[in-house]
Amino acid sequence: MPLKFMEKIIIVTDSTCDLPEADVISNNIYVIPCYINMNGQSFLDGVELSREEFFQQLPASNPLPTTSAPGMGTFIETYQRAVDAGATGIISIHISQSLSNIANVAQIAADNFTTIPVKVIDSGQLSMGLGLLALVGAKLANDGADLDTVANAILEKKPLTNAFAKLDTLEYLRRGGRLSAAQHGIVSLLDIKPITKMNNGNSGLEMVRTRRKAYQRLLEIAKELGPAEMVGIIHANAPELADHVKNDIQLIWPNVTPLISMVTPAIGAHVGPGTVCIASIQEYIQKPLLESRLDQIKNRVKEAVAHIPGFSSNEKESNS
Template sequence: MSSIAIVTDSTADIPREVRERLGIEMVPLRVHIGGEEYLDNVTLQPAEFYEKLRQSATLPKTSQPSPSDFYEIFKRHTDEGRAVISIHLSSAMSGTYQSALLAQSMLEGEGDVTVVDSKSASYGYGMMVVLAAELARQGVGRDEILERIGRLKRETKLYFLVDTLEYLHKGGRIGRASALFGTLLNIKPILTIDDEGYVNALDKVRGQKRAYARIVELLEADFGSGPVDMSAVVTPGRTEMADELIAVLKERFQVREYNRSEIGPVIGTHAGPGTVGIFFSPAARR
């Protein structure tokens, strides 16, 4: 077992088999829908969630883990002599990072715990968690792990497309008029996450094909013709837009490594079904 434990939360959207293989500890957020409370990616899986979302007249509510949820995991590892690196959803989107910090303070200096604000979401930081776990298993030290995941974050570009503006409107991200206007004119916002961890509309184009072309332009400006690693997160069920975009990118770029995962209930609450996120970074130098 590694001397460093890697902890994250459920919004990293890391596939279960990857978490289990690498020994990544995952603390779930909560989803409240239809009068019931569920644990994100534990008692409510993506496919079931999107079916419930389709049937729900109101937007589900989400809530962060409590500090005690993190404390129990931190304490167990530090009592066994391991350091902890805990990497979480952007603090601009959730109080999850703050809960982890409070749990760290509850240890009162009794353990070596580092809490990282990824300033990202979904597999945009899930890939950082996976890299950290791989390095920890190789015996790499804490400082080098933090430097390597920081470099990966700086080098990664991420773009999201949503199938409908309805859920951004329900979540208060845009006004009703903007949502209606976008739907009527088939406007596709190209979303990204800025350096402070906020979701921003980078561009708006009309129609899916133009959105694909614009993302290709952006990635060509970012990476040129060099080899890249690509990850995609999609919502289960309505994957047509995701499949088309992924095919376009695989044809255009030298993709050395490709990973795909599903957008879980918490992120899906705000993005809605039919969403696709694309993450590009220079080909791995592991």
């Protein structure tokens, strides 16, 4: 009987994934650093500039830091490093194309790399939303799954993956030109805190008054999404807040232990200190809250009509 060929699939991602270093190492994930351009210098994210150092320098940075994607050559070098480590296939999964061109650069590199198959996946996510999907792939790869199995598993989890965040300040959106001075003045006067949401490449925004109500809204979103199988908490230089979120999230999702990490400078430069984000992969797609409530009302009407004398079963259905 011929021996079965064992595949070795390696997951490659970028530093916007916000995975804790311990999880990157233990799951054999290759992370390509982005470039952080700050105070006239360019740094490799997490290599030449730690995230703690970034947030220490951020308030005095003028203009705001910018980020740039790794070059095609960096991707090819990383893919070759995976081959040298015995890889027979690579999944290269990256931040949503709606936010960055990193996945596009990865695809060009993959098209020019012919040693082994490379599948590039647009995660449709950011931060640990991307990181959790990379972990899904890495765990399967480490169990010996083949390239197609790993890729399909990630693609199945994409629509189930969510990231939602509470911003503590709008100052960095204003400084980055994403909010006018007039808009900033109004929302600051009203003490409005934005809630941002990301799912499968689609972003959303809610405006909530006061920090306390915004925090409560963050927890409400978690409840509305339904049961989770993986969770991450990401903070912008706010570790105590992240611990507080972890305690509350475990009351909502008691069967999972959240990963905790600090946000990448690529995102931190725009959201500013004090931001906290929750990323999760749900067990199934929860019905939208409004649809769920309409179903509840419909069922109550059916129950009420059922007790009205003289209604036939057809009449009951037509009136429901």
